[in-house]
Amino acid sequence: MIVNRFPPLLAIALAVSQLSSHAAEPSRPNVLFILADDLGWADTTLYGQTKFYRTPNVERLARRGMLFTRGYSCSPLCSPTRSAILTGLSPARTGITTPNCHVPQVVLEATPGTAAPPGKKSIQPKPPTRLKTEYPTLAKSLKAAGYATGHFGKWHLGPEPYSPLQQGFDVDVPHWPGPGPAGSYVAPWKFKDFDHDPGVPDQHIEDRMAKEAVAFMEKHKGHPFYLNYWMFSVHAPFDAKKALIEKYRALANPADAQRCPTYAAMIESMDDAIGTLLDALDRLQLADRTIIVFTSDNGGNMYSEVDGEVPTSNRPLRGGKATVFEGGIRVPCIVRWPGVTAAGSRNDTIVQSSDYYPTLLDGLGLKPAPGQHFDGLSILPALRGQPLAREATFTYFPHEPGVPDWLPPSVVAHSGDWKLIRIFHGGENGAHRHLLFNLRDDVGERTNLAAREPERVRQLDALIEKFLADTKAVVPVPNPKFDPAQYRPELEGQAEPKVKGATGAKKAAAKTPTPAPTAAKAGDADPLQGWKARSCDAVVKDGIVTVTGKGATPFLGVGAGVNGPATVKFRARSAPGGAGKIEWLPAATAAAAADAKSLPFTLAPGDWQEITVSIPATGPLGILRLYLPAQKQPVLVDWVELKAGGKLKRWEF
Numbered sequence: 001m002i003v004n005r006f007p008p009l010l011a012i013a014l015a016v017s018q019l020s021s022h023a024a025e026p027s028r029p030n031v032l033f034i035l036a037d038d039l040g041w042a043d044t045t046l047y048g049q050t051k052f053y054r055t056p057n058v059e060r061l062a063r064r065g066m067l068f069t070r071g072y073s074c075s076p077l078c079s080p081t082r083s084a085i086l087t088g089l090s091p092a093r094t095g096i097t098t099p100n101c102h103v104p105q106v107v108l109e110a111t112p113g114t115a116a117p118p119g120k121k122s123i124q125p126k127p128p129t130r131l132k133t134e135y136p137t138l139a140k141s142l143k144a145a146g147y148a149t150g151h152f153g154k155w156h157l158g159p160e161p162y163s164p165l166q167q168g169f170d171v172d173v174p175h176w177p178g179p180g181p182a183g184s185y186v187a188p189w190k191f192k193d194f195d196h197d198p199g200v201p202d203q204h205i206e207d208r209m210a211k212e213a214v215a216f217m218e219k220h221k222g223h224p225f226y227l228n229y230w231m232f233s234v235h236a237p238f239d240a241k242k243a244l245i246e247k248y249r250a251l252a253n254p255a256d257a258q259r260c261p262t263y264a265a266m267i268e269s270m271d272d273a274i275g276t277l278l279d280a281l282d283r284l285q286l287a288d289r290t291i292i293v294f295t296s297d298n299g300g301n302m303y304s305e306v307d308g309e310v311p312t313s314n315r316p317l318r319g320g321k322a323t324v325f326e327g328g329i330r331v332p333c334i335v336r337w338p339g340v341t342a343a344g345s346r347n348d349t350i351v352q353s354s355d356y357y358p359t360l361l362d363g364l365g366l367k368p369a370p371g372q373h374f375d376g377l378s379i380l381p382a383l384r385g386q387p388l389a390r391e392a393t394f395t396y397f398p399h400e401p402g403v404p405d406w407l408p409p410s411v412v413a414h415s416g417d418w419k420l421i422r423i424f425h426g427g428e429n430g431a432h433r434h435l436l437f438n439l440r441d442d443v444g445e446r447t448n449l450a451a452r453e454p455e456r457v458r459q460l461d462a463l464i465e466k467f468l469a470d471t472k473a474v475v476p477v478p479n480p481k482f483d484p485a486q487y488r489p490e491l492e493g494q495a496e497p498k499v500k501g502a503t504g505a506k507k508a509a510a511k512t513p514t515p516a517p518t519a520a521k522a523g524d525a526d527p528l529q530g531w532k533a534r535s536c537d538a539v540v541k542d543g544i545v546t547v548t549g550k551g552a553t554p555f556l557g558v559g560a561g562v563n564g565p566a567t568v569k570f571r572a573r574s575a576p577g578g579a580g581k582i583e584w585l586p587a588a589t590a591a592a593a594a595d596a597k598s599l600p601f602t603l604a605p606g607d608w609q610e611i612t613v614s615i616p617a618t619g620p621l622g623i624l625r626l627y628l629p630a631q632k633q634p635v636l637v638d639w640v641e642l643k644a645g646g647k648l649k650r651w652e653f
Contacts, residue, residue, distance in 0.1 A: 028364060029338065030290040031142065031226040032281075033356070034274060035085070037078060037154055037180075037235040038321055040300020040314045041330045042258070043267060049315070052251065052258045053267045057275035061294055062334050064287075066341040066383060071333025072414070073298045074353040076322050076397055078179070079156050081297040081353045082230070086137045086157070086167065088357030088374040092396035092411075092473035094135070097127045101158045102178050108132050110474040118483035122409050122425040122476040124398050130158035131167065136369050138357045139168025139226060145366055148220040152213045153230040154180070169228070173212050181205050181232040184239050185266070204241055206233055206273035214280040221284050229277060233270035238306040240265035254565060255614045257313035262306050288338045291363075293356060296331040299323075303403040303495060308648055318445040319405035324397050324412050324421060325445050327405070337363065340383050349382040350414055352393045359383070375471060391415060392460070394467045398424065398476050404495045404571075404610065407435075409476040411468065413460045419445070420460035424476040434461065446604050490544055493608045494571065494638050529651050531558045531640075536630055545637040545653045549630040556637075560584065560624040564617025566644035569610060570626065573636040577605030578629025582613045585623040603629060608638070 042049035044058045046067060074084035079099040080091035091097045095110025108130055113123035139149045150171040151164035159177035160166070174194030176182060182189050187196030187203045196203040197211075213229050244265035252259045274294070281287040300312045302320030312320075319325030333351065335341055340363065354376030361368060362378035382388040398409040413420045417440035426433030434457050436450040450457050468475060527540035535551030547554060560566075568582050583598040601611045615621065624642065628635040642649045 028145075028147075028224045030224050030286060031147070031360060032277065032290055032292045033085070033226075033228050033230075034277070034292065034294040035082070035153075035228070035230040036233060036270060036294075036296040036332075037231055038298060038301045039234055039267075039270070039296035039332060040312055040320065040327065041317060041332055042314050043234070043300050043312055044332050046332055046334075050258050052248070052253070052256055053264050055267065055271045057271045057278060058294065058332070058334070060278060061274065061292060061336060063344050065292065065334050065336025065343065066345045066347055068333040068335070068351050069346065069348050070350045071295055071331050072329050072350065072352045072393065072395065073296065073331050074395060076298045076324055076328035076395075077401075078154075078235075078297040080397075082155075082157055083131050084353040084376070085356055086131070086139065087135045088138075088354050088376045089135070090354055090375040090394065090396060090467075090471050092394070092468065093375060093471040094131065095125075095128045095474060096131060096157075097125070097396065097398055099156060099179055100127065100129050101131070101156050101162075103129050105129055112474055112477060116479045116481070117486075118479075118481050119486035119488055120408070120479055121430075121482050121487070123479050124400070124409050124476055125474040130162040133162060133166050136372050137168045138360065139164070139228075141168075141357075141361065141366065141369075142224075142226040143168050143170070145364075146224065148216075148223065148225040149227075150213070150216045150225065151228040151230065152209050152216070153228070154232050154235070155230070164228075171216060173209070180235045180237060184237060185232065185269070186239060186241060202241070204269050206231060206269050207276075210273040210276040213277060217277075217280055217284060217286065221286060229273075231270055231273065233273070234263065234266040234301075234311075236301070236304055238262050238266065238304070238311060240269060244268055254567065257315055257612065260306050260309045260311050263311040290336075290338070291360070292334070292336040294332070294334040295353070297353075299326075299328040299331060302327065308643055308646060316444050320403070322401040322403045323405045324395055324407060324410050325405050326419075326439070326443065329395055329412075335383060337383055340380070342385060345385065347382055347385075349379065349388050350390070350393055351379050351382065352376060352395075355379045392463050392467075394464065396468075396471075396473060402495060405493050405608075407492065411464055413464050413467075415460060415463070417441075418456065418460065420450075420457060420464070422461060422464050425478045430478040432461070436460075446607060448606070488542060490542070490573075490636065527653070528556070529653065531556045531651070534625075536628075540653050543638070543653055546634050547628050547630045547637060548634045549628075549632070552631065553627060554630045555583075555625045555627040557623055557625045560621035560642060560644075562642065562644040562647070562649075563620050564615050564644060566615045566617065566621060566642060567612060568615065568624070568626075568640070568642055569612045570640040571608060571610050571638040572603060572628070573606075573608045573638075574603045574629060575605060575633050576629075577603045578631075579603075580629050581627045582615065583625040583627060584615060584617060584621045585625075586617070586620055598627075603635070 044055040073081040075081045075091050077099045079101045080096050083094050083096045107128045111126045113125050116123040143149045149169045151169040152173050164172035174191045182191040185205050245261050248261035248264035299320050300314045302310050314320050314327030317327035319327040358374040359378045362380050392413045392415040395412040400408050408426050409424045411422050419437045421435040423433040434450045435448045437445045536554030537548045539546045581598045581600045585596045599613050640651045
């Protein structure tokens with residue numbers, strides 16, 4: 001439904017062979033596609049979810065174009081989404097479903113998986129490691145139509161001979177196949193043939209990339225150009241201009257879920273680069289002859305660690321990068337199309353990465369190549385403020401990186417307010433399992449309505465089945481060696497510890513090692529690792545503490561051994577939910593109860609969730625108590641973290 005403001009749109013595909021002899025018409029507009037990396041839906045000021053990050057230039061673009069509130073990436077990871085933008089095809093069809101396109105092995109086709117651990121119900125497929133050059137791409141189509149084509153920034157769809165130069169681009173800077181910038185964001189870098197400007201030793205990569213992109217605009221200002229500005233920001237490694245980090249350190253609020261100074265500084269440099277591009281278009285008098293698409297390749301990163309914190313928060317959305325919950329695939333999205341989109345408009349239509357290519361062809365009057373197929377569709381009606389006829393969109397992610405809120409291999413259908421997640425073979429006897437959410441009433445995806453809405457599940461699952469058949473997707477298969485005794489459903493959605501030598505989707509999703517916090521060791525003589533159970537029983541099994549109340553105020557207590565201020569974070573699950581509190585006794589003795597101070601929290605019913613409580617104390621915390629709503633039904637606790645004075649204690653039970 002249209003309300004007034006922006007979607008992700010920019011893709012122009014034209015018959016490569018059919019149009020190779022056609023020159024571009026002088027009136028045909030330029031195309032600027034700005035793609036951020038790992039930028040979450042809540043990481044800009046567009047949707048009113050952050051008070052910490054500053055994105056005035058993104059806001060400036062939104063005032064000139066249409067803002068989409070329900071823009072989606074085709075995948076919760078980068079390379080699959082990038083392939084969808086360039087080809088207009090779903091990752092289910094290309095098979096590119098993980099960000100492994102930088103590995104040495106060249107694999108061009110997806111194949112069925114052959115094995116899985118006995119605790120897994122399905123076997124994941126094996127994805128390609130390169131985007132085949134046989135596909136028509138947006139760059140090839142526009143080049144055939146007479147456009148100058150340039151790619152600036154991250155690629156991650158394969159090195160030579162699968163680089164941008166083989167996929168339709170005349171220019172590729174810095175011609176880098178990796179998942180992130182070479183070495184760091186601030187010079188000196190480690191790109192093979194690309195260095196910072198002389199005399200600018202601390203130059204930021206986005207400052208330099210924007211300068212290169214502007215030079216491309218200036219060179220081609222007299223005829224149509226297609227410019228990919230695919231930023232490295234705000235992907236790992238996490239570093240930024242030191243002055244900006246200190247600026248945000250002074251502004252950070254410990255009680256705000258978004259409080260990482262380094263990440264905030266990275267976002268400001270990203271926004272500055274967008275401002276540089278907009279300024280250049282204005283100066284060159286090209287703004288009214290340039291289509292601009294701005295979006296992100298997936299949701300915000302909530303599992304790496306920066307400054308002792310996760311980089312960002314996607315609240316109120318659930319999950320983040322590498323998950324198919326909304327936080328992993330709902331992304332910021334703006335389209336400015338002069339003469340088509342209304343300035344400052346806002347649009348609630350669902351749009352997706354694979355829509356850009358067919359939309360650009362449609363709006364530019366270009367036809368697909370003979371036999372060319374798109375999984376996306378033209379959203380030109382939505383850009384004009386009209387209804388868009390589409391039954392559903394689909395997100396295919398047949399992997400399970402061990403990040404918070406992960407799910408087993410899945411596929412998603414969005415249809416209106418409804419979202420169905422099919423977990424391949426996750427039910428009984430090899431049947432699929434389903435999660436159904438009404439996003440209008442439950443954008444945080446906390447209440448699974450599948451049992452209450454069996455007919456809706458059936459209808460949406462039939463659409464999923466048709467989608468998988470149409471795309472000829474290589475799908476997960478039942479694991480013939482599945483052993484129910486080794487199945488651990490209670491670990492679903494829990495962050496898996498980093499393991500040296502990890503491979504596959506898990507390593508590709510993480511990409512950057514996370515510093516390990518201090519943690520009590522599993523297997524100690526005391527299974528509670530120093531915590532004491534009071535008014536309850538606390539039993540540790542398979543890394544989970546089951547707390548069962550025996551009195552009115554069940555809690556776990558431990559000697560904190562630190563001074564405040566501090567932050568307590570824990571992961572817990574309660575079927576009925578309920579209220580709890582974090583309490584601290586400044587003197588490390590139970591006799592000091594009169595000085596106890598506390599802060600409340602609430603556990604929502606049902607799913608695993610992370611709770612964070614900031615303690616404003618300035619002296620010793622003494623005894624720390626975690627009161628849980630375990631009076632009527634048990635509460636499960638996965639882990640607890642205590643951060644104070646720049647140090648992190650973590651109890652992995």
